[in-house]
Amino acid sequence: MRIDKDLVAASATPLVLGILAEGESYGYAILKQVNELSGGRMEWTDGMLYPLLHRLERLGHITASWSTSEQGRRRKHYAITQDGLAALAERRSQWAVVSEALEKAWSRQPMPRAAF
């Protein structure tokens, strides 16, 4: 199943913040986590993660630091900040409202069958 682009974009920030809330991480590991969490059904364009991480960094939701990986290459780690946790809480409550509303609206009717 391909998830709609807008939906991916809207969920990217809370998803990344949610993953980082569990502990600091780096780009590739974050993407792997997204894959695992969605059972491989949410396809992100890998490269787009980085501008997003930079944006969150600028907003002060996360901080970044460089370290050296086991293979001796530079790796950038990201960790969530207090601000980021607050933003995440805010996003979570927003999503809860949206999903509750959707659930209620859809529970009254059976899942429509696709036309083909």
Place this chain on the structure above:
Amino acid sequence: MTTDVETQISEWRQYVQAHPAIVEADVDEMEEHLREQIADLTETGLGEDEAFLIAVKRMGNLDAISHEFAREHSERLWKQLVLLPDESTTGGGRRTELWVALGLGVGAAISARLGIALLDEERAAANAGLLVLPFLAAFFVWKRQVPARVAGGIALGLAVLAVVVNVFPFDEGGSTQVLTVIHAPIVAWFLVGVAYVGGDWTSHRRRMDFVRFTGEWFVYYVLLALGGGVLVGLTVGAFSTLGHDPETVIGEWVIPFGAAGAVLVAAWLVEAKQAVVENIAPVLTRIFTPLSVLMLLAVLGAFVSDGSVLHVDRDLLILMALILVLVLGLLLYAISARDPRSPVDAFDWLQLALVVSAILVDAVVLVAMLSRIAEFGASANKVAALGLNLLLLGNLLRATVLGFGFTGGREPFGAVERWQTTYLPLYAAWAAAVVVVLPPAFGWE
């Protein structure tokens, strides 16, 4: 990894680096990603070549990624302006732009010259900004393809300014007239700003770009003026040794033409050659920030040792207000030139010192001013100066709080930036109020 894949990776790296909005550190980060992806894929049994291809494919369209980076880092975007739709990377677009800028520059020069020819000297001086700046606004309206409605608004604003400056029944040479003449070009500059940001004036990023533009434009204009001044001086010298007196020609033709045309040329240079000044801006701010701190402290020391804070001279107060405006300009320029993501360094503390010393000076000036108003009553000059100082104080106080937050690691630099861009329209509003409201309020005196 095999040398084959290493070569492919380094080729890929070069290709990514060719994108102006993606800097070296980002490429490092993405390369690390690519390598891990390749390693994971080969573990599932793929050959390295295939793994490389899939990893590159998953990375996505680099133009789209570069576009995202550019949106995120307008300071990188600033170098190349990759986002602007009218920006063509071919030479043709650049050349058209140069011709438009030159054409409008000549237009501005003719307009200024006509002003001198048709108006008396004082009127011409009062209208100088309004004779030239519409051409600059027109340049950006053309370049940014500003929507007609916005362009109309800008034109209307400029027309209102012209009417106010020339039709209001001022007492000739009175202080409200002087205030209006000083503030009208400031309002006009902000109208140019609306054109500069392509009508998107609610965007904080674009506002910051305009601040950057203003700083760079000023640097270029000063450079052009200096060069022009040397040329004019030499020419005058050469002619007078030959027994001619070129001063009327120079004064009536060369200088007005040059000064007006340079406004457009400087703007074109800023647009076309960002990468040249880009290296100068941080240097300039690093030189002048500590010097300004020293200047402010010296002024403060002089005030304190003088002991007569309450009876300072009126001219001194005006001078102080000018100094504070200059300091704020420097602050804005420094903020606009800073990479928001680099960590706190000594310069950030220095900048904070600048803000704090400016607050001290501003406080002294405010006390002196209020006491003058209490003693002599309010006048248009005093209200204008008081308003300006309060406006500056408000900005500086919050800038200090945010500055301490940033240097203490509690606030991102973005908060500092955002405060300044949020405040920006207030200056325009204040200048407009001085132009339109103060004169009638003080009976055109």
